[in-house]
Amino acid sequence: MTIKVAVIGLGSMGYGIATSAVKAGLTVYGFDVNAAQVSRFEAEGGLTGSVADAGKNISTAIIVVLNAAQTEATLFGPNGIVQHMTKGSVVVACATVAPDFARDMAARCAAHDVLYIDAPISGGSIKAATGALTIMAAGPDKAFDAASPVFDAISEKVFRLGAEAGAGSAMKAVNQLLAGVHIAAMAEAMTFGISQGVTPEAFMEVIPDCAGTSWMLENRGPHIVEGDYTPHSSVNIWPKDLGIVLDIARSSGFGAPIAAAALQQFLAASGSGLGHEDDAAVAKVYARNAGLTLPTGKRDA
Numbered sequence: 001m002t003i004k005v006a007v008i009g010l011g012s013m014g015y016g017i018a019t020s021a022v023k024a025g026l027t028v029y030g031f032d033v034n035a036a037q038v039s040r041f042e043a044e045g046g047l048t049g050s051v052a053d054a055g056k057n058i059s060t061a062i063i064v065v066l067n068a069a070q071t072e073a074t075l076f077g078p079n080g081i082v083q084h085m086t087k088g089s090v091v092v093a094c095a096t097v098a099p100d101f102a103r104d105m106a107a108r109c110a111a112h113d114v115l116y117i118d119a120p121i122s123g124g125s126i127k128a129a130t131g132a133l134t135i136m137a138a139g140p141d142k143a144f145d146a147a148s149p150v151f152d153a154i155s156e157k158v159f160r161l162g163a164e165a166g167a168g169s170a171m172k173a174v175n176q177l178l179a180g181v182h183i184a185a186m187a188e189a190m191t192f193g194i195s196q197g198v199t200p201e202a203f204m205e206v207i208p209d210c211a212g213t214s215w216m217l218e219n220r221g222p223h224i225v226e227g228d229y230t231p232h233s234s235v236n237i238w239p240k241d242l243g244i245v246l247d248i249a250r251s252s253g254f255g256a257p258i259a260a261a262a263l264q265q266f267l268a269a270s271g272s273g274l275g276h277e278d279d280a281a282v283a284k285v286y287a288r289n290a291g292l293t294l295p296t297g298k299r300d301a
Contacts (some may be wrong), residue, residue, distance in 0.1 A: 002027050003149050005060045006051075006073050012232065013094070013121065014064030016128025018156045019044055021062075024153030029054040033239045047165035055084025057091060060150045061091050064121075067075065067240060068097040069144040087113040094121045094135075096133065096176060096241050098248055099166035106139070107167035115143035118165035120172030123156075124219075125232050132156040134176070137165035143193040175247055176241040177259045183238070184262040187283035189217075190224060194292050200225045223280040227297030235282060238266035 003026045007018040010032035021028045022045045030041040031051060038048055050260075055061070061081050063074050071093055075082045082091065091109055093116065095104065106116035117139035127133050133155040137144070141165050144151075149156050162165040189212070193203045204221045207213055208268040223229060242263040265282050272288075274281045287294045 005029070005061075005062060005150055006031065006057045006058045006081065007055045007064060008032075008051075009064035009066075010034065010041055011064065011066075011072075012064075012125040013128045016125055016130075017062060017064055017094075017121075017133070017260065018046060020131035021150065021153045022046055024149075024186065025209070026150070026153055029058065051079055051081050052084045055081045056086065059089050060083070060086065060147050061089070062150065062154075063093045063095065065095055066116065067095055068101045071095045071097060071101075071105065072225050075105060082109055082112050082114055086113065088142075088146065089113045090117060090143050092117045092119045092147055092150065093118055096120055096172050096244060097169050098244055099169045099173075101138045102165040102169045103137075113147065114164055115140060117143050117147060118168035120168050121155075121176075122172070122175055128154070131291060134269050135159065136161060136168045136171040137164045138154065138165055138169075142218045170248075173245050177201045177245045177256065179216055180245075180266065181258055181262045182214045182280055183220055183279055184265045186214065186217040186221055186279065187265070187286055190221060191283055191286035191290060191294075193291055194287070194294075195290055200295055220278070220280040223278050224283050225295055227295040228279040229274075229281045231276060231278045234276055234277050235279050236268055238279060238282075239263065239270055261292075 005026055006029040007014055008031045018028050018030045018041055019224055028046050030046040033039050042048055048167055063073055076248050092116055101117040109116040117137050119137040121133045121135050121185045124131040131154050135158045137162045138160055160193050161171055190200055190203050204225055208218050242259055245259050267286055269282045269283045
């Protein structure tokens with residue numbers, strides 16, 4: 001029997017998830033506020049229609065929206081999908097949210113006899129498009145059993161972090177703390193190097209083979225070298241995600257000064273009008289403050 005799923009949120013990550021599921025042979029309904037994205041998805045074999053009709057037909061709803069507020073509205077708002085889903089179907093919620101929020105969503109889904117997997121994702125738009133995401137997931141075994149074909153279609157690795165929602169979001173917060181700090185540190189190191197006569201090209205030739213490298217450095221550094229700030233993950237993601245990290249830290253009485261410093265750099269970038277550029281554009285804040293010139297390219301925003 002053909003497995004039917006809905007993907008709500010066809011942004012850079014959600015679109016890749018939806019098309020990966022189509023390529024794997026699943027029947028996929030796609031929904032987004034951007035009509036052009038929906039039409040594009042239709043042209044690639046996706047289905048559209050009403051949320052109500054899709055909810056009655058699907059086994060799994062994958063929610064790939066921006067934040068907690070959009071997740072809640074997508075699930076339980078006036079046009080929310082949970083009210084239409086059948087008993088035993090599964091919500092796979094992928095947005096970066098606080099653990100307490102994930103636990104609340106799971107409880108509210110349970111009231112409708114709908115299963116919930118707290119399933120933040122990592123890997124970026126490229127891995128989403130190739131069905132190779134990493135998923136940090138928590139939920140009951142029966143939910144994983146039901147969603148297994150979907151995870152097979154969209155991910156390379158699924159970490160099962162327990163039966164209770166919240167564990168996936170906690171792990172994602174840890175990852176986002178590191179990822180945001182590493183991007184800001186890469187930008188600081190590269191622009192520091194420029195101030196000392198180290199070209200961005202030389203930086204990217206040498207540092208990836210040294211102890212100071214990171215995945216984010218190797219992934220984002222080339223964007224600066226090429227002067228290409230086409231957004232794969234935008235600056236505006238980080239005030240949200242590092243803000244969530246610091247909210248969780250404050251509620252736990254935990255000091256996170258390095259995360260707080262990175263957050264300030266992303267806030268400065270966003271406030272300078274760089275919010276919709278690739279997050280490597282945080283380097284422009286350092287360059288501006290130091291009077292440095294970064295490489296430019298054909299797609300330099």
